[in-house]
Amino acid sequence: MKRRQFIKSSAVLASVTALPSSVLALVQDGKLRTAHIGIGGMGMEDLKAFSSHSQVVVTALCDVDANNLAAAQKMHPQAKVFTDYRIMLEEIGDQIDAVVVSTPDHTHAPASMKAMEMGKPVYCQKPLTHHVTEARAMRKLAAEKNLITQMGIQVHSFYDYKLATLLIQSGIIGKVHTVRAWSNKNWGYDGPEPKGSDAVPKTLDWNLWLGTATERPYKNQFYHPANWRKLLDYGCGTLGDMGVHIFDTPYNALELDVPKTIKNECRKPNGYGFPESNRVTYEFPGTKYTTNNFKWVWDDGVNAPKKHEDLKLPNKDKLPDQGAMFIGEEGRLLLPHFMQLPKKIVDGAYVDIDNEIASITEEYNLSPVRDYETEGTKHYHQFVDSCLGKDESSAPFSYAARLTETILLGVIAGRFPNKTLHWDNETASFAEEEANQFLDGNYRDF
DSSP states (O other), X not given: OOHHHHHHHTOSOOOOOSOOOOSTTTOBTTBEEEEEEOOSXXXXXXXXXXXXXXXXXXXXXXXXXXXXXXXXXXXXTTSEEESOHHHHHHHHGGGOSEEEEOSOGGGHHHHHHHHHHTTOOEXXXXXXXSSHHHHHHHHHHHHHTTOOEEEEOGGGGSHHHHHHHHHHHTTTTOSEEEEEEEEOOOOOOOSOOOOSOOOOOTTBOHHHHHTTSXXXXXXXXXSTTTGGGGBTTTOOHHHHHHHHHHHHHHHHHTTOOOOSEEEEEOXXXXXXXXXXXXXXEEEEOOOTTEEEEEEEEEEESTXXXXXXXXXXXXXXXXXXXXXXXXXXXXXXXXXXXXXXXOEEEETTXXXXXXXXXXXXXXXXXXXXXXXXXXXXXXXXXXXHHHHTTSOOOSSOHHHHHHHHHHHHHHHHHTTSTTOOEEEETTTTEESSGGGXXXXXXXXXXX
16 A cells, blocks of 8 residues: 555544543653654754753654764763664663654654654654644654654643633633734745755765665755755645744634635745745634634744734734734734733723633743743653653644644645645645645655
8 A cells, every 4th residue: 555545544633532541550660751753053052951850861862964963962961862762762662762853844743754664652752743634643642552652843832822822712702712922933945945965975875865765866965954944845834833933823823724715925836946926815713712703813934924904003012023913703802923911902902811820820820930041941841741640742733633634734834825724624635636645755765
């Protein structure tokens, strides 16, 4: 059976009735032995955050870049090092309790699926996957094996975001009919595909970096270590990067599922890079926190967001560079990204909500921490404690897969500028057959 057929056969997922099992019975001396796949850039930050937990023992480090490995091994000299995650999992799978995946997006699913097939809890950076079919397959496998999982959306566990979720669900602005979200970052590329090739650095295993992606010549500064987010084969653009963080709180607060329609206003596809500017409009089924006709508008790029009446602030205040605005029947709620308190706006003026904030903070026993150093490790430590039977993951793959699917449908819509695509949640397919070819990719043998 081909991979596409296998994944499509599991498109309709059974509900999970059992709570994920901890690995408490497997750990040694109360310690969680972790293996880290991808330890450059964000992977290094993930490594630092996990190793700051007193019950974590970093047991294995894997990266295709020797420089990244050397830096991490200085921090954890006792850890075994590998360049190929497949070899690592096969050789020392019985010596690790949980796996952390912090690679470029296109390797998230291949690495995570292999670890989960071995029964390992997995923490995977956002977006959960590069393709919609992968998100559904990861959600299904995690449920079947009853695994503890967590997607790396760290701000999900921050005070400001938990507070905003509870404020919206308390009805502070009534039912929400529109969310507008934006980022002025540009993880797109409107230029031409580079010609020729450059010598691969001796410290980089280019074949392993490409992994399951289509083989192409190495070009300096185009792929590793930073610009892969801009390119179709490896990243998911600004929407798939900052969009996951900024979508998370409204998506969670409003208890949304996947959208019914998606439209992306952007330039024509060039077959290589994501558009540098996108406006994506989603229509979702209504929930108990939204009106029946609920709309979501996303803007990205250096000039985002476009001006709109919904986004006007009192006192001619300037919008934050990144954030979300909830527009409800009884006012608006601005949620900057990030580490700023939400602000309520009614009839063009700010409304004092200090009492509501204090009440929710007390009722839900929230800690109103105001510094990143303290907040930054919460999401990671929650995963560790879940594995040890002391907590419960708040962004498991059952949630993360649906959020990621929503994001990726907007990314796919960028292949069909200004055209409304219709999504069927049950069949996991578009009514527009030409769009279905982008739901997955062809895995290269490597």
